[in-house]
Amino acid sequence: MDKRTKLIMSQVMLPSQANVAGNVHGGEIMKLMDTAAGAVAKKYARCNVVTARVDELQFHLPIFVGALVTLTATIAYVGRTSMEVIVNVDVEDLESDSEPKRALSSYFTMVALDKAGKPRALPQLQLETEEEKNLYEEVKRRRDKLKCSCNPEN
Ligand SMILES: CC(C)(COP(=O)(O)OP(=O)(O)OC[C@H]1O[C@@H](n2cnc3c(N)ncnc32)[C@H](O)[C@@H]1OP(=O)(O)O)[C@@H](O)C(=O)NCCC(=O)NCCS
Secondary structure (H helix, E strand, O other): OOHHHEEEEEEEOOHHHEOOOOEEOHHHHHHHHHHHHHHHHHHHHOOEEEEEEEEEEEEOOOOEOOOEEEEEEEEEEEOOOEEEEEEEEEEEOOOOOOOOEEEEEEEEEEEEEOOOOOEOOOOOOOOOOHHHHHHHHHHHHHHHHHHHHHOOOO
16 A cells, blocks of 8 residues: 555544533544645645545544544545545544544545645556555545536536
């Protein structure tokens, strides 16, 4: 696997990130997800990147103060200048023996920019494993569908 297409980031949730009941604010996790997506995109593109779109952001489970949150950002598809990054967030209660569970998931579209702030061409994605190839096809289908539904002639 190309080491530039994956990034893992962990953090213990603090009281300053939560409401009075101890639930971590959604926006705090969304910021971490954007940071992880931006970091893996920059790691791949080796230039400035911006977030162009966020899709299918889902909160599957609540996250509480003290939990260990692990974000995995994976570049699943690369277009000419844009990258589709899947960001998954797993939560782990460090005071029990329970396994980490999927708490959030989303797709981020990141665009590589040149020094003038214009979209810049990216190197082609090297797909090695079956899993990478399947993920690429799945994300490509999702993108093509989005393009169709955005076209007013459809
Ligand atoms: C993202 C941005 C650079 C795109 O600029 P643009 O002039 O529309 O560029 P293009 O039309 O050439 O599109 C560039 C790529 O981005 C993709 N893209 C642009 N807008 C998109 C959107 N809303 N959703 C999905 N993809 C998008 C295009 O499909 C294209 O991909 P490709 O080259 O892989 O085929 C511009 O819209 C922008 O600066 N937006 C604000 C970004 C920002 O400030 N984010 C928050 C802070 S990080």
